[in-house]
Amino acid sequence: MTEAFILDGLRTPIGRYGGVLADQRPDDLVATTLKTVVERSGIDASDIDEVILGSANQAGEDNRNIARMAVLLAGLPESVPGFTVNRLCASGMTAITTARAMIAAGDADVVVAGGVESMTRAPWVSEKPSRAWSKPGRTWDTSIGWRFTNPAFSEDTTLSMPQTAERVAEKWNLTREALDEFAFNSHQKALAAQKAGSFDPEILPIGDVTADEGPRDSTLEKLGKLRPIHGP
Numbered sequence: 001m002t003e004a005f006i007l008d009g010l011r012t013p014i015g016r017y018g019g020v021l022a023d024q025r026p027d028d029l030v031a032t033t034l035k036t037v038v039e040r041s042g043i044d045a046s047d048i049d050e051v052i053l054g055s056a057n058q059a060g061e062d063n064r065n066i067a068r069m070a071v072l073l074a075g076l077p078e079s080v081p082g083f084t085v086n087r088l089c090a091s092g093m094t095a096i097t098t099a100r101a102m103i104a105a106g107d108a109d110v111v112v113a114g115g116v117e118s119m120t121r122a123p124w125v126s127e128k129p130s131r132a133w134s135k136p137g138r139t140w141d142t143s144i145g146w147r148f149t150n151p152a153f154s155e156d157t158t159l160s161m162p163q164t165a166e167r168v169a170e171k172w173n174l175t176r177e178a179l180d181e182f183a184f185n186s187h188q189k190a191l192a193a194q195k196a197g198s199f200d201p202e203i204l205p206i207g208d209v210t211a212d213e214g215p216r217d218s219t220l221e222k223l224g225k226l227r228p229i230h231g232p
Contacts, residue, residue, distance in 0.1 A: 001104050001105075002103055002104055002105075002106055003104070004099075004100045004103040004104055007041050007043070008037055008040060008041040009037070009202055010033055010036060010037040010040065010202060010203075010204050011033060011114070011202055011203060011204065012029050012032075012033055012203070012204055012206050012209075013203055013205070013206060013209050013210065013211055013212050013213065014212040014213060014214055015120070015209070015212075015213045016213045016214060017119055017120050017143070018120050019120070019213045020209045020213055021118070021120070021206060021209060021213075022120045022121070024118070024206060025061045025118070025121065026055075026061055026062045026066065026116050026117065026118040026121060027061055027062060027066055027069050027070060027073060027116075028073065029116065029118070029206065030053065030066065030070045030114070030116040031069070031070040031073035031074040032074070032204065032206070033114075033204055034051065034070050034071070034074040034076070034112060035074035035075060035076070036204050037112070037204075038074070038076065038112065043110060045076045045077055045080065046077050046079065046080070047109070047110050048076065048080045048110050048111070048112060049081075049102075049107075049108035049109055049110050049111060050080075050081055050082065050083070050099070050102065050108050050111045050112075051067050051068075051070065051071050051076075051080060051081070051082035051083075051111070051112045051113075052067060052082070052083060052084075052085065052095040052096075052098055052099050052111060052112070052113040052114075053066055053067040053070065053082070053084050053085070053092075053095055053113070053114055053115060053116055054084070054085050054086070054087065054090075054091025054092035054093070054094055054095040054114070054115040054116075055084055055085075055086060055091055055115065055116050055117060056086060056087075056088045056089060056091045056117060057117060057118075057119070057122050057142055058084070058086060059122055059123055059125060059142040060121055060122055060123040060142070061118070061121055062116060062117070062118065065082065065083060065084050066084050066116060067082030067083055067084045068081070068082040068083070068084075070082065070116075085098060089161070091115055092114060092115020092116075093115075095113040095114060095115060096113045096114070098113065099111035099112075099113035119143045119144065120143075122141070122142040122143040123142055124139055124140065124141055124142070125139070125140050125142055125147060125148075126138070126139045126140075127139075127148060144160060144161065144162075145160040145161075146158040146160070162229045162230050163230055166230045176224075176228075177224075180220055180223040180224055181220065183223060184218065184219070184220050184223055187215050187216055187217070187218065188217075190212070190214070190215035191215045191217055194211055194212070194215060199211070199212065
């Protein structure tokens with residue numbers, strides 16, 4: 001079994017929904033990152049055996065095998081293949097573990113792997129009528145949750161992530177106060193890491209955007225006043 005090593009890593013800043021990266025196509029974001037990390041690593045692009053990207057939505061600009069689209073947009077040789085995997089929230093990690101498995105099995109020597117998502121630019125979708133002259137079907141916002149669900153599925157099969165989080169909290173008796181404290185500490189750590197420049201080596205600036213937009217300098221009191229998405 002061949003041992004796999006991580007040669008380099010790079011990502012864009014993380015933007016909020018409708019935030020500073022709202023005008024950026026996901027295929028452009030990942031292509032720019034792909035091009036830069038290949039150049040920075042010093043590898044010959046023609047030596048890349050595979051590009052694997054995880055993408056959970058794939059309903060809009062990230063459709064039609066975004067990994068292959070990124071290869072072409074990045075200007076890599078057309079001989080470099082690419083494929084996209086979907087395991088919803090675990091898509092990016094699945095891409096990375098798949099790359100490692102390919103190298104370990106001797107199926108590849110150099111693989112670029114990662115993930116790409118833009119919930120802001122996720123489109124609205126509508127179902128086609130099942131017969132001529134029928135009324136328009138349902139419409140969904142693909143930013144979050146399920147669409148085109150099979151009637152055979154139970155309600156538990158198609159829970160959204162907020163609903164899932166609520167159930168996990170109920171199962172493990174996690175209180176609102178404990179979760180607010182965890183969230184507060186997480187944001188404080190992220191802000192401290194930003195201030196110290198800890199994220200800088202891994203972030204590729206997009207225009208004037210050089211840092212993650214998510215971390216917020218809030219307080220426990222403010223968090224406690226936020227209305228929950230689900231539950232009391």
